[in-house]
Amino acid sequence: MLRHFKSLSRNKLLYLMILPGFVYFVIFKYFPMGGLIISFQDYQPYLGIQGSPWVGFKHFVRLFTEPTFAMLLRNTLILFALELAIFFPIPIILALMLNEVRHKMFRNSIQTMVYIPHFMSWVIIVSITYVFLNVDGGVVNEIIAAFGGSKISFLTSTEWLRPMYILQIIWKEAGWSTIIYLAAITVVDPQLYEAAEMDGASRLRKIWHVTLPAIRPVIITLLILKIGNTLELGFEHMYLLLNSLNREIGEIFDTYIFTAGLKNGQLSFSTTVGLFKGVVGLILVILANRLAKKFGEDGVY
Amino acid sequence: MKRKIAKLAALTLCCSLLLSACGGTKSGANPSSGASADGRASISWLNILQTPSPPTDTVLSKIEEATNTDIKFSWIPDASKEERLNTSLASGSLADIVTLTILDNSSVRNALKAGVFWDVAPYLDEYPNLAAISQDMRRSASIEGKLYGVPLQKQVARNGVIVRKDWLDKLGLPVPNTTDELMQVAKAFTEQDPDGNGVKDTTGFMDRSDLVFGAFKTLSSYFGTPSVWSVSEDGQVTPEFESEGYLKTMDYMKELYDNGYINQDFAVTAKTDQQQNFAQGKAGIYVGALFDSKNLLNLAKGIQDDMELVMINGITSTGNESDRAIWSTSNGVGGLLAFPKSEVKDEEELKRVLKFVNDLMSEEVYTLMTYGLEDVHYTIDENKAVTIKDTSLWQQEVQPFAGSRPKESGFEIHDSDPLRKEANRLIEENESFAVLNPLYSLESPTNSEQGSELQKMITDATYKYILGKTDLNGFQQAVQNWRKAGGDKIIAEYEAAYKAVYGK
Numbered sequence: 001m002l003r004h005f006k007s008l009s010r011n012k013l014l015y016l017m018i019l020p021g022f023v024y025f026v027i028f029k030y031f032p033m034g035g036l037i038i039s040f041q042d043y044q045p046y047l048g049i050q051g052s053p054w055v056g057f058k059h060f061v062r063l064f065t066e067p068t069f070a071m072l073l074r075n076t077l078i079l080f081a082l083e084l085a086i087f088f089p090i091p092i093i094l095a096l097m098l099n100e101v102r103h104k105m106f107r108n109s110i111q112t113m114v115y116i117p118h119f120m121s122w123v124i125i126v127s128i129t130y131v132f133l134n135v136d137g138g139v140v141n142e143i144i145a146a147f148g149g150s151k152i153s154f155l156t157s158t159e160w161l162r163p164m165y166i167l168q169i170i171w172k173e174a175g176w177s178t179i180i181y182l183a184a185i186t187v188v189d190p191q192l193y194e195a196a197e198m199d200g201a202s203r204l205r206k207i208w209h210v211t212l213p214a215i216r217p218v219i220i221t222l223l224i225l226k227i228g229n230t231l232e233l234g235f236e237h238m239y240l241l242l243n244s245l246n247r248e249i250g251e252i253f254d255t256y257i258f259t260a261g262l263k264n265g266q267l268s269f270s271t272t273v274g275l276f277k278g279v280v281g282l283i284l285v286i287l288a289n290r291l292a293k294k295f296g297e298d299g300v301y
Numbered sequence: 302m303k304r305k306i307a308k309l310a311a312l313t314l315c316c317s318l319l320l321s322a323c324g325g326t327k328s329g330a331n332p333s334s335g336a337s338a339d340g341r342a343s344i345s346w347l348n349i350l351q352t353p354s355p356p357t358d359t360v361l362s363k364i365e366e367a368t369n370t371d372i373k374f375s376w377i378p379d380a381s382k383e384e385r386l387n388t389s390l391a392s393g394s395l396a397d398i399v400t401l402t403i404l405d406n407s408s409v410r411n412a413l414k415a416g417v418f419w420d421v422a423p424y425l426d427e428y429p430n431l432a433a434i435s436q437d438m439r440r441s442a443s444i445e446g447k448l449y450g451v452p453l454q455k456q457v458a459r460n461g462v463i464v465r466k467d468w469l470d471k472l473g474l475p476v477p478n479t480t481d482e483l484m485q486v487a488k489a490f491t492e493q494d495p496d497g498n499g500v501k502d503t504t505g506f507m508d509r510s511d512l513v514f515g516a517f518k519t520l521s522s523y524f525g526t527p528s529v530w531s532v533s534e535d536g537q538v539t540p541e542f543e544s545e546g547y548l549k550t551m552d553y554m555k556e557l558y559d560n561g562y563i564n565q566d567f568a569v570t571a572k573t574d575q576q577q578n579f580a581q582g583k584a585g586i587y588v589g590a591l592f593d594s595k596n597l598l599n600l601a602k603g604i605q606d607d608m609e610l611v612m613i614n615g616i617t618s619t620g621n622e623s624d625r626a627i628w629s630t631s632n633g634v635g636g637l638l639a640f641p642k643s644e645v646k647d648e649e650e651l652k653r654v655l656k657f658v659n660d661l662m663s664e665e666v667y668t669l670m671t672y673g674l675e676d677v678h679y680t681i682d683e684n685k686a687v688t689i690k691d692t693s694l695w696q697q698e699v700q701p702f703a704g705s706r707p708k709e710s711g712f713e714i715h716d717s718d719p720l721r722k723e724a725n726r727l728i729e730e731n732e733s734f735a736v737l738n739p740l741y742s743l744e745s746p747t748n749s750e751q752g753s754e755l756q757k758m759i760t761d762a763t764y765k766y767i768l769g770k771t772d773l774n775g776f777q778q779a780v781q782n783w784r785k786a787g788g789d790k791i792i793a794e795y796e797a798a799y800k801a802v803y804g805k
Contacts, residue, residue: 045391046417046643067786068754135565136583155569156768243510243569244764247757263383264753265408267391 039272059272068256076231076252079165083233086166088226090174092219095181096207114175125168126240130155133164156245165241165250169234184218185211220297228285231277253277342653343371345396345644347389350376351704352696359677359698363669368660376701390417395641397654400705401450402636404442407749413449418639419651422448427652428659430708441742442634450637451658454708457633458735459728460519461614463594465585467607468495476611480523480553480618483586487562490585506557507584508567509575512760515567516588518628521550522736524618528628529738530795536803538740538795540788542759542780549618551776554767568764576600582608592724599692610720614727629735638707662708670706672714673699686717743802745794751787758783 008015039059041052063069094114101107117125132139133154141151154160192210201209235254242250253273261270289299355376365372375396377385387408389395399418401409412418422439425431431451442452462477464486469476472493477483487505489495496503508516522528526546531539541547557563564570564584579587580600587597594610601608617624638658645651660666672679672687678695679687689695710729716722745752762779765771771779784792 044411044415045393046412046415067782130569151565153566153768155566158770244757244761245568245768245770247761260754262387263406265387265390265406265411266750267408 036271036275038268039275041268043268043271045267055268059269060276062269063272063276068251071248072251072253072256075249076233078249079162079233079238079252080231082162082166083169084226087169087174088223090170091177092181092215094174095178095185096211098178098182099185099211100203100207111175111178114178116175117172118176120172122172122234122236122240125172126237129164129168156243158246158249161241161246161250165238168237180222181215181218184215188214217298220292221300224285224288224292224300227288228281231280341365341369341371342657343373344398344654344657345373345375346398346400347375347377347396348398348400348705349379349382349402350701351379352701354697354701356701357698360669360673360702363674364661364666364702367663367666367669368657370657393643395644397640397644397650398658399639399641400453400636401639402453404444404631404634404636405749405752407751407753410444410749413444413639416642418449418641419645420447420449421451421640421651421655424652424655425451428655430659430662431655438633441632442637443742445744450639451655451707452637453635453706454710455631455633455635456709456728456732457737458627458629458731459590459592460514460588460627461591461612461727461731462519462616463587463589463591463597464611464613465490465495466609466611468585469611470609471495471497476613478613478616479620480520480616483616484553484556484562487557487586488560491560491562495585496582503582504562504564504584506563506567506586506588507575507579508563508588509570509572510568511572512763513630514572514589515575516563517550517554517763518630519588520553521546522626522628523616524549524553525624525626526550526628527739528630528736530740532739532799536796536800538792538799540759540783540792542763548773548776551763551766555769558767559769568768580604580608591727592721594724595718595720598720612720612724612727614731625734626736627731627734629737630741632737632741634741658707661706664712664714667706667708667712668714670699670702681714682717685714687714688717740795740799743795743798745791745798747787747794748791752791755783755787755791758786 037049038052040054040056041049042055042058043049043052098107098111101110130138133141135141135151135153135155138154140154145151152160154164188211192214193206196206196210231253233252233254235258238250238252239255239258242255253276257270257273257277260266260273285300289301292299355374361372361374373396377389383403383406386399386401386403386406389399390408390412401413403409404413422443425434425439425448434452434454438452438454439448442448442450462483464476466476468490469486472489472495474486474489475482477486490503490505492501494501494503506516512518518526521541524546526544527539527541529541531541531544533539554563558565558567564575564578567575570578575587576593576597577600578584580597582601582605587593591612591614594612598608598610614627615622615625617626640651640654645654661670672689673695675681676690678691678699679689681687710725716725758779762771762776766773766776780788
């Protein structure tokens with residue numbers, strides 16, 4: 001007890017610095033968790049939690065038995081897998097490439113250029129996509145038609161939704177995501193490169209044997225964090241792309257929670273969906289972390 | 302021991318904070334209606350905004366004068382009304398008057414049934430304008446026999462077909478009267494270069510991604526589809542998409558799509574784009590509210606100055622006058638002006654607010670909300686015919702109020718614009734052959750809860766059929782899925798409700 005107190009008083013400044021973050025989590029993350037109670041109720045706002053009737057697992061039963069559930073889970077997992085497989089490595093590769101650019105001005109201007117899309121909202125990006133991919137008068141389709149091809153209905157087809165979704169993420173976020181890797185690369189000991197050079201390593205060899213292993217912990221950490229957000233794919237982005245013709249592969253948990261919960265006012269049911277999403281995320285993070293430790297990495301905790 | 306107590310105390314504190322943070326009915330933070338110093342009642346109004354921006358104060362202050370109130374508006378943009386109304390209901394941040402235009406939304410319906418709002422039925426007859434609301438209208442707007450607000454009286458059926466008259470004349474075509482003739486016009490508009498620029502760049506229809514207010518539902522009326530539900534003589538309930546007319550309409554739309562007689566991306570087109578494109582001369586047939594013709598003409602100014610429009614409300618698939626029909630989903634009920642008990646505390650306050658609504662329905666306030674101020678926004682002749690002086694000023698300062706009028710027709714003052722006059726005449730005519738939704742005022746708990754989620758299955762399948770991504774089997778499979786996922790339950794509940802009300 002005393003020992004704890006001593007270490008607390010010795011490091012009080014450090015603890016003080018944690019305080020705002022701690023308070024943030026308590027207020028915005030832990031307090032609202034109490035609201036999860038409503039997934040066991042038929043919650044009606046004007047009756048409040050005390051007044052609303054308890055219905056046990058009714059909403060869970062509905063969630064797991066509705067045919068929508070399989071669709072939502074499938075769509076979410078497929079999109080997540082695609083994001084992980086295609087998008088995740090790109091910032092790493094981009095960071096390694098940027099790191100190899102020696103001309104400082106050139107490098108800075110490229111960095112600025114790839115950062116900019118991050119600051120655009122999804123509304124703008126999706127609108128731009130629409131203008132380009134429209135069947136009636138969209139630039140891309142006009143070009144296809146000019147070369148004698150038949151127009152492709154990108155926006156209303158199930159085949160194009162996933163590629164479009166991933167490409168948009170790459171365009172928007174790939175540049176911005178390099179920042180953390182570039183930061184990790186800067187702390188690599190230059191002596192390692194010199195030693196590698198002495199051993200006659202080529203540029204590619206140096207990337208493979210020095211840079212990549214050096215940023216491996218960062219990659220693992222980001223991967224685990226990413227997995228924690230499995231079912232959290234970015235509501236706004238998908239919501240803007242959805243329409244009647246691509247819904248069967250485009251509807252994901254996030255968009256479903258919005259339409260069922262906020263638009264149709266089924267607060268309890270959508271809370272249930274959200275709870276399920278959170279639990280799955282938690283389990284995956286724990287698994288990924290265990291796995292990372294097994295392979296000799298540090299993990300996130 | 303001490304530590305244990307401290308822990309326990311901390312835990313209890315956390316729990317109680319948690320509960321208080323997320324539970325309980327919140328008392329309204331808004332100042333409720335009450336008389337201000339000059340004797341005017343102050344009334345807050347949560348209202349739907351159907352225009353891009355809220356109105357300025359010029360007209361508002363006149364309305365306040367005429368009704369002897371101070372009005373405080375909170376505007377909700379029409380596009381996000383579902384989310385915003387639901388969050389307002391959930392957080393209890395309401396106003397003295399709440400405009401509810403989406404009565405089929407489950408949380409709105411639950412709130413109504415839970416008694417959040419006053420039942421106004423016993424009070425209506427005390428006010429002359431409110432007393433004039435017909436019993437039919439009151440019945441249609443009530444839920445389980447209770448009227449939770451003053452019904453917004455809209456036209457029963459306002460849709461029809463609008464066609465470019467100048468294009469028809471140019472190609473020597475008559476005004477279409479049957480769906481087949483309409484198809485011929487669409488074909489000619491697509492293939493015969495009606496704008497004469499030598500390029501094949503026009504289509505027949507210009508539609509938007511809306512199966513109700515776009516072309517689909519209006520066309521489906523022409524094929525004899527019931528509106529939303531039909532009830533047979535022995536009380537059997539059938540959804541519209543199981544009718545023959547619905548399938549015929551899908552085939553008709555499919556033909557339009559396959560031949561390129563309709564804009565190919567109508568499934569993702571927004572209303573504003575639809576109107577803009579039409580005004581730019583990209584197409585010659587528009588299906589929607591008949592009074593949209595005036596907007597289209599306004600939009601076309603300076604781009605398509607030759608544009609002449611003809612409005613048609615009498616198309617049939619058979620050519621028989623007796624088969625004329627046009628859908629009415631909400632049977633003329635545009636929604637409710639509802640008064641939450643949390644804001645309107647007692648009977649006395651309710652009566653004051655009702656008096657205000659009654660005053661809104663006077664000809665004087667109707668004129669203000671429809672046309673604006675005389676000599677500023679409009680001029681009037683001895684026959685009470687109004688001419689708008691400056692359309693853009695009117696759109697800015699008056700139009701936002703037009704959507705909030707509790708009553709839309711039955712006044713002597715009228716538009717002198719020939720197109721508007723004609724639109725009003727046709728809409729009035731529509732009333733005599735409108736197809737009503739027979740279940741509109743009945744209750745199905747499953748429909749309130751899951752109806753709109755389930756409807757998506759049908760909407761998606763309809764689009765897929767039209768675009769050739771599924772066939773009749775696929776569509777019927779979707780209907781079966783709909784039935785299994787809750788549709789059967791909805792039908793059973795409606796049948797029971799129908800029996801309970803209309804008896805056997």
